[in-house]
Amino acid sequence: MDNLAPPKPGARPASSFVYDKAFVNGEWVAASSGKTFEVVNPANGKVIGSVPDMDATDTERAIKVAYKAFQSWKETTAKERSTLLRKWANLVNENIEELSKLLTSEMGKPLAEAKGEITYGGGFLELFAEECKRVEGDIIQTPVKSRRLLVLKQPIGVSGMITPWNFPNAMITRKAGAAIAAGCTVVLKPAEDTPYSALALCDLAKEAGIPAGVLNVVTSSRNNAGQVGKTICESPLVTKMSFTGSTAVGKLLLQQCASTVKKVSLELGGNAPFIVFESADVDAAVQGVMGAKFRCSGQTCVCANRIFVHESIYDEFVQKMAVVVEKDLKLGDGIDPGTTQGPLINKKAVEKIEAHVQDAVSKGAKVVCGGKSKGGNFFEPTILTEVTNEMRCSREEIFGPIAGIIRFKTEEEVVGLANATSSGLAGYFYSRDFSQIWRVAERLESGLVGVNEGVISTPDAPFGGWKESGLGSEGGRYGIEEYLEIKYVCMGGLQ
């Protein structure tokens, strides 16, 4: 935690959120094996600290704790849960500066983006503090005079969660906020690279008065992730599993959950098309693609992965985009003011991006700007032209700062290409043709569509993928439903 400016007077320093323990039953605990692993700043390779490397035994203990806590938490009123969630949200907002520094130091995204994520993350707690008071049942018209038919919605139980490194705060509040609001308890495994943002949320939850055992965070290294995940997925005490991460791991967890027929939510990888039609406002589309492509150095599941531009405006779009990339993007340590592009998460990510550029160039793509790694985990923001839908950067999720631009001729052709993928998370397009806007918004096979907007996520709206991008929805009023069971009660024998 070097390099950080001192906190504002009265605020907690970011270093006070750096723990060497995990959080189970309201206490800071070590792994039963005593093992730990190091957390490294991806911008400079320096070790921030170490946290417990927990395993299946520790996970089972956390599940038992969460199961016991569920017996009383489910009896609380929505109003009681709402008050605590609201306090938690307030504490997140009060500590935004220091939580952002912590997030940037472990994940690498620029400080301004980290603040954006903490605001977004706190927004889920605020939203679910409100939504839990609106969980309502039903009374159904009875076909039999002596009966009344009721529908109750009740908390599903202990909810297991596994989250990724690219949104170390918001992916936790989006899941845990909804679960806790619904009356469930949580056992959560954060990513190896970013445990501190998860532990900071536990600290603030405790300060807010959320009872022991309601939120439990089990930290583990990549080596132990498999056994922690399997324990959660196969435990009969866990009745819900929610995962955000890669499609490959999501499929594995879905299989593991089959043995206990858990309710499963999956938020998986994407391959978002970003289409610029001939009627588009080109300058607005360029601004839109900058956010959709380069936010978080291209490491978000909703990042534009394939940029399709109509042949009539292709050259103009490329030229304008190159000017903005050269002028506005600055690579560096996210903690430095002025940095817009932080490091990638690790060396493996840099190698993957290099391989994507090499593959594209070997098949005829041209490098307009960037194209090289800059040492450490840094990679230049890159524009490639003459990209085709067959290249690796079009077929796979890039997860890095490469903008591959594909030429198209007709709406029918481009919608076909956009949908020719097993992913279906986000899609974007720019057009000023009203009929086309409706046609394309309805025809894109994805759970989220941005029309003349490049960044569309908000706690208030549902977030979920179609096809292999996921199951279920998070956020908005839909998010809390994932943690509820429906019960039909038939009251009979009425005179």
Ligand code: NAP
């Ligand atoms: P990942 O490898 O699937 O990791 C995600 C989480 O799963 C981490 O906590 C990881 O732990 C854990 N994990 C890995 N292998 C596991 C196993 N065998 N069993 C149980 N848990 C396991 O994904 P990532 O590369 O870190 O994250 C990027 C991916 O997440 C991208 O595909 C991105 O699109 C997706 N994502 C999706 C959304 C969405 O809402 N749809 C949002 C953000 C990210 P370790 O860190 O310890 O390996």
